[in-house]
Amino acid sequence: MEISFPGTQVSPLKLAGWDQRLASRVESFEGCSGRVAIDLQGGQEFLSALLFSSSKESLEKFRTYLCMQQPLFVFYETSGMMIPELSGDTHFVVTKSPDHILSAVQKAQQENQVIVFLVTEFECYRLSKLMEARAAREKCPPFSWVVVCEKPDVFLRNPHIPRGLLDVVSQKQLMSETQTLFSKFTALMRDFSPPELSRISSQTLQKLNEILVKLTAERDPKNLLVGTLSEAIELLNAQGGTLLVVSEEEGELVFKYHVQDTGENRIVLNEISQPVQENSVCGYVVLTGKTTNLSFGDGRSAPHPVINRLIDHQQGAPMMSLISIPLKDSRGDCRAVLQLCNKMSEGKISSFDEDDESILRSFATQAAICLESSDIYIEVQKLFEGFVRASITAIESRDPSTGGHSERVASMSIALARATTEVNTGIYRSVKFKEQEIKELEYAALLHDFGKIGIREEVLVKSKKLYAHQLDGIRERLQTFKAAAKINYLEQVIHLGPTAKLKLEQEYNYQVQKIEQYWKLILSANEPNILHKENEKLLDQIRDEKLALPDGSQLSLLNDEEYLALSVTQGSLTELERLEIESHVRHTYQFLKMIPWTRDFRGLTEIAYCHHEKLDGSGYPRGLTNHEIPLQSKIMTIADIFDALTAADRWYKEAVPVEKALEILAKKSKREN
Numbered sequence: 001m002e003i004s005f006p007g008t009q010v011s012p013l014k015l016a017g018w019d020q021r022l023a024s025r026v027e028s029f030e031g032c033s034g035r036v037a038i039d040l041q042g043g044q045e046f047l048s049a050l051l052f053s054s055s056k057e058s059l060e061k062f063r064t065y066l067c068m069q070q071p072l073f074v075f076y077e078t079s080g081m082m083i084p085e086l087s088g089d090t091h092f093v094v095t096k097s098p099d100h101i102l103s104a105v106q107k108a109q110q111e112n113q114v115i116v117f118l119v120t121e122f123e124c125y126r127l128s129k130l131m132e133a134r135a136a137r138e139k140c141p142p143f144s145w146v147v148v149c150e151k152p153d154v155f156l157r158n159p160h161i162p163r164g165l166l167d168v169v170s171q172k173q174l175m176s177e178t179q180t181l182f183s184k185f186t187a188l189m190r191d192f193s194p195p196e197l198s199r200i201s202s203q204t205l206q207k208l209n210e211i212l213v214k215l216t217a218e219r220d221p222k223n224l225l226v227g228t229l230s231e232a233i234e235l236l237n238a239q240g241g242t243l244l245v246v247s248e249e250e251g252e253l254v255f256k257y258h259v260q261d262t263g264e265n266r267i268v269l270n271e272i273s274q275p276v277q278e279n280s281v282c283g284y285v286v287l288t289g290k291t292t293n294l295s296f297g298d299g300r301s302a303p304h305p306v307i308n309r310l311i312d313h314q315q316g317a318p319m320m321s322l323i324s325i326p327l328k329d330s331r332g333d334c335r336a337v338l339q340l341c342n343k344m345s346e347g348k349i350s351s352f353d354e355d356d357e358s359i360l361r362s363f364a365t366q367a368a369i370c371l372e373s374s375d376i377y378i379e380v381q382k383l384f385e386g387f388v389r390a391s392i393t394a395i396e397s398r399d400p401s402t403g404g405h406s407e408r409v410a411s412m413s414i415a416l417a418r419a420t421t422e423v424n425t426g427i428y429r430s431v432k433f434k435e436q437e438i439k440e441l442e443y444a445a446l447l448h449d450f451g452k453i454g455i456r457e458e459v460l461v462k463s464k465k466l467y468a469h470q471l472d473g474i475r476e477r478l479q480t481f482k483a484a485a486k487i488n489y490l491e492q493v494i495h496l497g498p499t500a501k502l503k504l505e506q507e508y509n510y511q512v513q514k515i516e517q518y519w520k521l522i523l524s525a526n527e528p529n530i531l532h533k534e535n536e537k538l539l540d541q542i543r544d545e546k547l548a549l550p551d552g553s554q555l556s557l558l559n560d561e562e563y564l565a566l567s568v569t570q571g572s573l574t575e576l577e578r579l580e581i582e583s584h585v586r587h588t589y590q591f592l593k594m595i596p597w598t599r600d601f602r603g604l605t606e607i608a609y610c611h612h613e614k615l616d617g618s619g620y621p622r623g624l625t626n627h628e629i630p631l632q633s634k635i636m637t638i639a640d641i642f643d644a645l646t647a648a649d650r651w652y653k654e655a656v657p658v659e660k661a662l663e664i665l666a667k668k669s670k671r672e673n
Contacts, residue, residue, distance in 0.1 A: 070090075070113065071113060071116045071186055072092065072104065072108045072115050073090065073093075074092070074101065074115055074116070075093070076101065076119045076120075076123055077095065084178040086182065087179065087182075090182060091113065098130055105134065105143075109139070109140070115141055115143035116143070116166060117131075117144070117146065118146045118148060119147060120147070121155055124145055124147050124162050125162060144165070144189065147167075147169075148170070148174055149168065156213050161209040164205075165209070167181075187330055187331065188369075204359055208235075208359075214227065215227055215228060215370040216373070221378060224374050225243055225336075226269055228243060229267055229338070230261075230267055232360070232367070236343060236356055237345070238343055238344065240341045240342065241338070241339055242259065242282075242341075244282050245259075245335065245371075246276060254273050255275075255282070257270070257272070258271075281324050281339070289326055289332075291323070291325045291326070291361070292322075293324075296319055296320050296322070319342065320342050320350075320351070322339060322341050323356065324338070324339045325338050327368040328364075338367070340352070392446060399452065399457075402449070405644075405647065406447075406448065409445045409446075409640050410446045412639035413635050414442055416635045417433045417632070431631065437632070440601050441636065444605075444611075444636065445636050447588065447592060448608045450588050451585060451591060452584045453587065454584065455580060455583070455584055456580070464526045465527075465566055466562060466565050466566065470565070477556075485515075486508065489507075518542050518545070525566045529570075530570050531568065531569045542563075543558045545557040582612070583621075585609065586621055589608070603630065606630060607632045608633075608636075610624060610630060610633035610637075613637070615669070615672035638665060645661040
C-alpha cells in the first residue's frame, strides 16, 4: 500500500508517521488496494481522500474513516465557559443556542464526523436531553460529552451522569492543558463508531456510570486493577478474565502485572516481566491496538492469533469464546489488555457479540482513564515524596548531628500508629487509623523540623556556649592583659633595688597565674555542662577585670554578651538562642500552610505544628494542653523525644539506653498528666 500527498512539499501526516499508520489501516477495509492520495488543500489534513480501489463501497468506508479521525468539537458558550486557543488543525465551532447546536450536528452529519460537546455542568443535562430526542427521531452522528465544572470529583458522584460522557475537567485544566486534553479526546473518540450509542441500553449506561464512579474513587493501584477486572467480568457476565498491565523497561514493552480471575470469585494479582510479542493474543492486541473476538466452537481450536498459556487467560473449563481489548491512554498508547472468557447466557456458554464489543469498548475507555489517573496520582505522590526527602536532606546537612532524625521519627510514628490501631484494650481501643491518616502522619513527621531552615546555622550547630570567634577574642584579650602586666613589670623593675624587685616579680607572676586560671575557667565554663555556683562567682570576678588603656579607656576581659553566654547554667544556648531554636516550629507552620494540601492531608500542618506541645500546657509555641493536641502529634512527640534520647550522633550528649529512654518517657508522661 502506497500513501502519497499530491501538491504538498512537506506533509505533516508523513512527519507524524500517519502514512504508515494509514497504510496498515486501509488494508483492513475489504476490497482496498493500490495507492492512497491524501489532499491537504487549505491545511485540513483529512479534507479529501482518493482511494484507487476495486470497490466504491470501500472508498466510502475509508473516506468516512478519515473524517472520523478528527472529531468536531462543539463549544456551548455560556457565562461560565471560557474558550481556549486551539491549534489550526482542530475542527471546532462555538454555539450560543440550541438551534446552533442542531446546525453543528447537521454539519457533522454531512462530514461523517463524530461530535464532542463541551458544556458546563449546568447545561449538560438540558442539552443531552435535546440530543437524545433528536437521535430518537432521525439519524444522528455519534456524540459524546465533556463537562467543564469546578469540582469534577463531585460531579462524577451524581447518579444522573449524561449518556455518552467522555470526560469531566475543570475550567483551569481546559485553559492550561488544552493541547493534551484535546489530543486525549481525539484518541478516545477514534474507536467510536455510529451504532454504538444505540446499542448500549440506558440500563447498561447507568451501570457503566456507576462503575466509573467506583473506579475513580479507588486510590490503591492494585485494588484498581483487581476492581477493573471484577467489574468487567460482572458487566458482560463472563466466566473468567485476565488483565495485563503494560510497562516500558529499558526501552522495551513488557507485561508488568498479571491479574486473573481464578474462579470462585477470587482474583489474584502477580508481578511479572514478560516481553510484549505477537506470540500471544494479549501481545497482538498491544502491538496492533485492535480488539479481538474469538470463538473456538469445540473449545480446542486456536485460530490466529495463537493463545499463549503463559500470558493469555488460563481457563480450567474448555475455552469457547475469548474477547480481548486494549485500554488506551490519552496519547493512544496501550496501558493494559483486558481479556474476558466464555460469556454465560442462561446458564450456557456463548460467543461475545457486537453489542458486547460496544459495551466493553465503552468500559475500556472509562477504565483506561481511571488507570491513567491512578498512574498520574502515583507519579505526583512519588514526586512529592522525592521533594520531601530532598528537603530533609538539605535541612539536615546544615546540622550533621541530626542526620537521619526525621526519617527515624517518621518510621517510629508509623509503627506507633499501627500498634495503636491494633490495640483492643485501654483508652485507645476505639482508635483505628486509616492508611491515609498514617500517610498523613508520616509526611508530618518527615517535615516537622523543616522550619530549621529559618534558624541561623551558627545557632543550629552551636556546640559550646561561646562561638569560636568569641573564644578567640577572649584569648587575645587575655594575651593583652598578660603583655600589659609584663610591660608594667619591666618599666618598674629597672628603678628598684633587689628586695623591691623580688616583690614586684612575685606580684607579676601572680597576675600571670591569675590570667591563666581565668583561661582555664573560661574553657571549663564554655562546655555545655552544668555550671556550679563557685564558678558563677569566678565569672563575676572575671567580668569585673579591667585594663586601663593609654587613651584613658578601659578594656574588659569579658563583654556582656560573652558573660551572658558563659553564665548559662545548662546546655550551650542563651535564652535568646533557645527561643530562636524554638521558633523553628513556627517556621515549619508558616512553610507548611503555604502548600495547597489535598483533602487527605488537610490535617498535616496542625500535626507538625504541635510536636513540641506538652500535656500539661508547658510546651511551645502555643502552650496547648492534653485535649487540644491531636493524637497524631502526641505519637510524633513520643517518637521525637525517644530518638533525641537514644540517638548516637548527638555531639552534646551520650546516647541513652533504650530501657532508660522508655523509663524517662514514662516518668515524663506521669508528670505532665
